[in-house]
Amino acid sequence: EAQVTQNPRYLITVTGKKLTVTCSQNMNHEYMSWYRQDPGLGLRQIYYSMNVEVTDKGDVPEGYKVSRKEKRNFPLILESPSPNQTSLYFCASSLFRYNEQFFGPGTRLTVL
Amino acid sequence: QKEVEQNSGPLSVPEGAIASLNCTYSDRGSQSFFWYRQYSGKSPELIMSIYSNGDKEDGRFTAQLNKASQYVSLLIRDSQPSDSATYLCAAPSGSARQLTFGSGTQLTVLP
Numbered sequence: 001e002a003q004v005t006q007n008p009r010y011l012i013t014v015t016g017k018k019l020t021v022t023c024s025q026n027m028n029h030e031y032m033s034w035y036r037q038d039p040g041l042g043l044r045q046i047y048y049s050m051n052v053e054v055t056d057k058g059d060v061p062e063g064y065k066v067s068r069k070e071k072r073n074f075p076l077i078l079e080s081p082s083p084n085q086t087s088l089y090f091c092a093s094s095l096f097r098y099n100e101q102f103f104g105p106g107t108r109l110t111v112l
Numbered sequence: 113q114k115e116v117e118q119n120s121g122p123l124s125v126p127e128g129a130i131a132s133l134n135c136t137y138s139d140r141g142s143q144s145f146f147w148y149r150q151y152s153g154k155s156p157e158l159i160m161s162i163y164s165n166g167d168k169e170d171g172r173f174t175a176q177l178n179k180a181s182q183y184v185s186l187l188i189r190d191s192q193p194s195d196s197a198t199y200l201c202a203a204p205s206g207s208a209r210q211l212t213f214g215s216g217t218q219l220t221v222l223p
Contacts, residue, residue, distance in 0.1 A: 042214075
């Protein structure tokens with residue numbers, strides 16, 4: 001089944017404890033992206049990648065890191081999480097940058 | 113001006129009615145437009161893509177694109193309570209490096 005997977009789906013952590021949210025797609029898509037969604041603020045892009053080893057900042061990159069060492073994987077790294085990073089996170093992928101994006105199931109992160 | 117704007121709603125329609133959702137965009141270079149449906153707490157789900165002027169129909173859904181007016185809409189015929197969700201309009205930004213989402217329209221279909 002063609003899909004985007006994310007893990008973990010739910011995570012509660014404490015301020016400053018480094019964490020990684022994994023994202024993987026099995027559709028051979030070139031483009032991958034991370035979003036966060038907060039009430040009243042809609043979907044905001046954190047980082048995106050147009051291909052392996054090519055990543056760029058989205059609208060809200062502060063406090064996040066990404067890497068794209070393999071085409072299928074695009075992990076999101078929070079080196080020192082803070083409470084303002086409590087949010088619902090989505091990974092998405094598309095064949096190319098112009099195409100429709102397909103979303104993973106989401107990761108609900110709470111930083112205490 | 114936001115690149116993609118939607119009528120913010122919320123929108124309520126009775127079961128069986130036509131729901132009309134609207135979206136305008138600012139970038140005349142945009143070539144593709146997408147409608148997503150998002151249930152509360154769930155991920156956005158693609159329901160329609162449209163690339164050419166005119167109408168595109170898929171079941172109870174019709175997307176309409178008017179590039180001259182920079183306007184794209186989604187019609188849901190025979191609305192069902194299960195259609196109650198937030199609908200997001202999206203278009204690639206000018207460089208197509210990002211997909212810009214509207215703020216969404218919350219639709220409620222009343223039984």
